[in-house]
Amino acid sequence: MMAHRPTRSTDWGFPRWRGYGTGREAKPVRLCDRHGCDAPGDCPAPKSPNNPDRWYFCQEHAAEYNRGWDYFEGLSAEEAAEREANETRSANGYERSRHYAWTGPGDGTRSRDELRALTALGLDDDAEFDAIRTAWRKLAKENHPDVRPGDPDAAVRFQAVQAAYEVLRAAEERRTTA
16 A cells, blocks of 8 residues: 655645745755764764865764864974964954843943842942942941841842842953953
């Protein structure tokens, strides 16, 4: 008995309504270039340094290949240092811009959480960390539950000040260690 193949599509005659990859034809699968492996080869790897030709391995064989890969093979020590400096220099732009996120704040030096924390402490967006510490100490002393035992809102304000300071302190630590 032959398998029934539907003749009617679900796009009502509008081919643009079809999703990507919904064609009925078979898709070619590239096999791993490692001898004897029949897994799909979807991980490209260069055949040699500075060569555009690629091997295509499965993940297992790509990991095996990468363990023995020497990026600077065939280069002198000076050439390797120069290449590393050039590539590090070109990647620094990405490092400096890592704070950008979807609809990030102003100039991008502070995250949205940091800006909210600065607002909670009553500071400007460009406040230095010394000013942040000073404002935190002042507000923490004013709103501490032991200082205001009859005020239930004082504990809430104190916790908000503490949380804001923790956010800004962690951000400052990230900046100074980077």
